[in-house]
Amino acid sequence: MTPTQFRAAAGTADWRVLDDGRATATFRTGAFTTGVRLVEEIGELAEAANHHPDVDLRYGTVVVRTVSHDIGGLSQRDAALAAQISAAARELDIPAEAPSSA
Numbered sequence: 419m420t421p422t423q424f425r426a427a428a429g430t431a432d433w434r435v436l437d438d439g440r441a442t443a444t445f446r447t448g449a450f451t452t453g454v455r456l457v458e459e460i461g462e463l464a465e466a467a468n469h470h471p472d473v474d475l476r477y478g479t480v481v482v483r484t485v486s487h488d489i490g491g492l493s494q495r496d497a498a499l500a501a502q503i504s505a506a507a508r509e510l511d512i513p514a515e516a517p518s519s520a
Contacts, residue, residue: 419492427494429501432514440485441496444515445507446478452512453480459506467502469495479515 419427421435433443447453453475460482464470471484482503486493507514 419494419497421492424492424497424500427497427501429504430497432504432507432517433500434517435492436483439491440483441492441500442481442483443500443504443517445480445482445512446515447480447512448478450475450477452510453478456480456507456510456512459510460503463499463502463506467495467499469499471499471503480512 424430424433424435424441430441433441435441445456447456457473457475457480460471460473460480469484469486471482474481484496484499485491486496504514
């Protein structure tokens, strides 16, 4: 999947594609406990999909990065998981940081 295809996939508007081929999104939790709830949701989604992103929990943010290591780039699995993570954040009323044009 190309970066353009990833960005065009439904539900990936919160995400950007890095130069190294990974997709990333930053969610502004505002509080550590809110971030923990989002990380728990991401864990459940990742286990169900058998596709596991890197997750960085900080006091006011959760940063998520995903890539399909087996193909060395993005796949439909990344786009589907990204959309699910964004939906989970919205359900928890956690805004995503606007992605840069990178």
